[in-house]
Amino acid sequence: MNKNQIEELIAKYNEGLADPSEILHLELLIESGEVDLTRLRELAKFDESLDKFKEPIASKNLDQKFYDMLLKETSKSKRFDYSSWFTLDSWIPKLSVSLVLIVMGFIGGTLLQKNSGGDEVKILANEVSGLKEMMMISMLEKESATDRLKAVSLSEEIQGPSKKVTEALFKTLNSDPSVNVRLAALDALHNYAKSPAVREGLVRSIAQQDSPLVQVALAELMVSMQEKSSVKELKKILEQKSTPKEVKQRIEESIKVLI
Amino acid sequence: MAKVRDGDPEKLGLLYERYKRPLLGFFVGMVRDKELSEDLVQNTFVRILKYKHLFRGDGDFRTWMFHIARNVKNDHFRKNKIAHEKVDKWEDKIKDEGNLMQEWQSDDEQRMLAIALDKLPEDKREILLLSKYQEKKYKEIGEILGCTEGTVKVKVFRALQDLKAIYQQVEKMM
Numbered sequence: 001m002n003k004n005q006i007e008e009l010i011a012k013y014n015e016g017l018a019d020p021s022e023i024l025h026l027e028l029l030i031e032s033g034e035v036d037l038t039r040l041r042e043l044a045k046f047d048e049s050l051d052k053f054k055e056p057i058a059s060k061n062l063d064q065k066f067y068d069m070l071l072k073e074t075s076k077s078k079r080f081d082y083s084s085w086f087t088l089d090s091w092i093p094k095l096s097v098s099l100v101l102i103v104m105g106f107i108g109g110t111l112l113q114k115n116s117g118g119d120e121v122k123i124l125a126n127e128v129s130g131l132k133e134m135m136m137i138s139m140l141e142k143e144s145a146t147d148r149l150k151a152v153s154l155s156e157e158i159q160g161p162s163k164k165v166t167e168a169l170f171k172t173l174n175s176d177p178s179v180n181v182r183l184a185a186l187d188a189l190h191n192y193a194k195s196p197a198v199r200e201g202l203v204r205s206i207a208q209q210d211s212p213l214v215q216v217a218l219a220e221l222m223v224s225m226q227e228k229s230s231v232k233e234l235k236k237i238l239e240q241k242s243t244p245k246e247v248k249q250r251i252e253e254s255i256k257v258l259i
Numbered sequence: 260m261a262k263v264r265d266g267d268p269e270k271l272g273l274l275y276e277r278y279k280r281p282l283l284g285f286f287v288g289m290v291r292d293k294e295l296s297e298d299l300v301q302n303t304f305v306r307i308l309k310y311k312h313l314f315r316g317d318g319d320f321r322t323w324m325f326h327i328a329r330n331v332k333n334d335h336f337r338k339n340k341i342a343h344e345k346v347d348k349w350e351d352k353i354k355d356e357g358n359l360m361q362e363w364q365s366d367d368e369q370r371m372l373a374i375a376l377d378k379l380p381e382d383k384r385e386i387l388l389l390s391k392y393q394e395k396k397y398k399e400i401g402e403i404l405g406c407t408e409g410t411v412k413v414k415v416f417r418a419l420q421d422l423k424a425i426y427q428q429v430e431k432m433m
Contacts, residue, residue, distance in 0.1 A: 030416050031409035043419040046426070049372050050391050055284025062283075062297040066275055066304060073308055 001025075006034060014041045060245070067212075067246050074179070074213050104131060132158050137168050145178040152184040156191060166192060170201050174208045182214050186221065193225055206233035212247040219254035231258050274320065275304055281392045282328055288376065288388045289332055299335060303328045322399040325389060329403060371433060375426040383418035390415050 001009075006029060012018045013026055029035040038044045132154060139151030152172065155165055172185040192198045202221065209215050215237050222230040234251050237243055243251075279300060286296035306327050314323055376384060389400050390411075397411040404411065 027413050027416060030412045033409065033412075037412060037416060037419075040416075042423060043416065046372070046419050046423055047390070047415075049369065050376070050387060053284070053369065053372070053391065055280050056287055056293055056296075058279045058283050058300070059293075059297060062279070062300060065297075065301050066279075067272070069301070069305060069308075070271055070275075 010039050067244050129158055133165055140168055140172055145181055148181045149184050152188050155188050166198055173205055179211045179213055183217055186217055203230045203233055207236050212244050215247055216250045219251045223254045223257050228258050231255055285388050285392050299331050302331045319399055322402055326403045371429050374429050375422055378425050379421055383421055386414045387418050
């Protein structure tokens with residue numbers, strides 16, 4: 001069929017004059033892509049009307065059910081995934097951490113053998129702690145969320161962490177792109193909550209969170225710390241329109257306990 | 260979706276907010292029950308989370324989602340052994356039977372179209388709803404239905420012809 005014949009067939013169809021055999025022919029042309037559906041005027045009109053069709057609005061019940069399910073799922077994934085420990089990708093940082101620790105142990109052992117004086121032990125312990133801090137801070141800069149999670153857990157091995165470590169953890173808590181890493185940083189900072197500066201930093205962090213999960217975790221932490229000064233910050237989350245209903249409920253409950 | 264797959268399930272909230280209405284529209288058009296449709300939307304997102312590792316990332320999320328939604332709908336019909344209603348005598352039902360889709364339409368034409376759409380057989384209603392919510396991407400609809408782009412176009416053509424015929428009859432009866 002040449003171009004003119006196709007045009008004639010389309011015109012005939014649009015006039016409502018095409019017979020069944022011509023419609024069958026038209027189907028073949030549509031299937032092969034020689035005739036576009038938009039050329040069939042009447043049908044295109046119906047197609048456009050369908051596009052303008054309004055769909056129903058989802059009820060609040062659906063939103064609530066979805067966010068409940070999501071909260072449950074996210075808290076599940078927050079837990080440590082043992083299977084990931086055995087994946088090939090995860091071995092490279094693990095090996096490098098092990099290697100650093102072996103070298104540190106070897107240096108420490110040699111020094112201790114040479115001189116068993118208390119001062120050297122102290123110096124060595126400080127050096128090891130410094131190395132761990134350095135390693136943790138550099139791992140926090142890594143692109144992989146798994147590496148950053150490991151960096152956060154490494155901070156828990158550091159005795160009496162320095163300002164540098166808590167600052168790095170706060171930076172992670174307030175700006176890491178992964179919610180899981182932020183939650184891990186929050187857990188790590190919880191261990192240092194005796195320090196007034198850390199408590200103050202945690203309260204300040206509330207207003208900086210946009211993730212409902214971190215907001216809820218912070219609210220629960222404030223309750224466990226009995227940090228009454230956090231109520232003002234928690235109320236700010238309640239005032240935000242974007243805060244999901246479920247989160248608002250949890251925060252309201254926390255505020256009640258705090259007051 | 261790639262972020263959800265790679266361990267950040269919270270991002271699913273964004274996808275939910277973007278697609279909950281098209282999905283609800285698809286299900287309401289198919290099962291004609293809003294409460295049930297909301298359950299099916301929820302089931303679709305549960306399945307998206309469950310099978311997130313199967314999302315390859317080289318295709319369109321919307322297509323993958325509607326593929327899952329269609330399976331959710333088919334499983335629902337299968338489990339509940341719902342007999343697919345024959346619509347030979349649909350003319351008798353137009354006036355006394357409430358139609359869910361027309362509730363949301365703002366003018367008479369759209370309301371009549373909702374009635375006509377509702378009277379289409381299930382497969383034709385499905386192809387038109389997929390065409391609407393997949394934004395006329397016939398190749399992607401073919402991936403969902405397991406057929407070629409050309410076959411999808413012919414199916415849409417036939418469904419639109421039937422829709423037009425039913426609409427004209429509805430118009431006469433109103």
